[in-house]
Amino acid sequence: MTYQEYPTGKACRLSRVYQTHNIFPSDCNMHGSLFGGRLLEYIDNAASISVSRHARLLCVTASIxxxxxxxxxxxxxxxxxxxxxxxxxxxxxxxFCKVLGEKLETGERYLAATAFLTFVVVGEAGKELFVPPVYPESDEERLVCEGYEERRKARLAKREAEKAFQKQLSIDLPWS
Structure with a gap:
C-alpha cells in the first residue's frame, strides 16, 4: 500500500521487520551467551529496514x-x-525493537531484550523532506506508540545535555 492510501499516515505493521538469527559459538562471549555488540548489530540492521519501509528516504541511525x-x-x-x-x-x-529468544531444543520463547532507536533523514540541501506519521493498530503497538512524545521530549533534553558535555571533552592527541 502506498502512503496516499493512508491520508493520516502509515500503519506500524507496514514497517514491521522480523529477523531470526541462529546463535553460533563464534557469536558468544566466555559465558556462552551472545555478545551485546552482536545483538546491537542485529537490532540496528532490522531497525534500518523498518525505517526504509516507512520513510522511503535515505536515513541514518542518530542514536540508540x-x-x-x-x-x-x-x-x-x-x-x-x-x-x-x-x-x-x-x-x-x-x-521500537523487541528481541525474543527461543530455546531450540524445547521451543520455549522468552523476552531477551527491548530497544528504542532514532533515525534521521539525510537529504539534499534545499530539498523539502517529510516523514509520514505512523499509527498503531494492535494493543502492543498502541502501548509502544503512546509513550512516543514523552520519550521524544526526554531524548531532546538529553541531547542538549550531551552537547554541553561534548564541548568539554579534549580532542588533543593522546600520545603527545
Whole structure:
C-alpha cells in the first residue's frame, strides 16, 4: 500500500521487520551467551529496514536511545528481532525493537531484550523532506506508540545535555 492510501499516515505493521538469527559459538562471549555488540548489530540492521519501509528516504541511525538486556541468548538458542516504527517527527523516526529468544531444543520463547532507536533523514540541501506519521493498530503497538512524545521530549533534553558535555571533552592527541 502506498502512503496516499493512508491520508493520516502509515500503519506500524507496514514497517514491521522480523529477523531470526541462529546463535553460533563464534557469536558468544566466555559465558556462552551472545555478545551485546552482536545483538546491537542485529537490532540496528532490522531497525534500518523498518525505517526504509516507512520513510522511503535515505536515513541514518542518530542514536540508540535505550537498550534493555533482559535475558541472555545462549549459543543453543535463536534470536528473533522484531522492529517497527513507533513515532515520527518531521525528519526523524523512532523504532521500537523487541528481541525474543527461543530455546531450540524445547521451543520455549522468552523476552531477551527491548530497544528504542532514532533515525534521521539525510537529504539534499534545499530539498523539502517529510516523514509520514505512523499509527498503531494492535494493543502492543498502541502501548509502544503512546509513550512516543514523552520519550521524544526526554531524548531532546538529553541531547542538549550531551552537547554541553561534548564541548568539554579534549580532542588533543593522546600520545603527545
Amino acid at each position: 536511545d535505550a537498550v534493555n538486556f533482559i535475558a541472555p541468548l545462549y549459543h543453543t538458542n535463536s534470536a528473533c528481532v522484531e522492529t517497527f516504527i513507533s513515532g515520527t517527527g518531521k525528519t526523524s523516526l523512532e523504532v
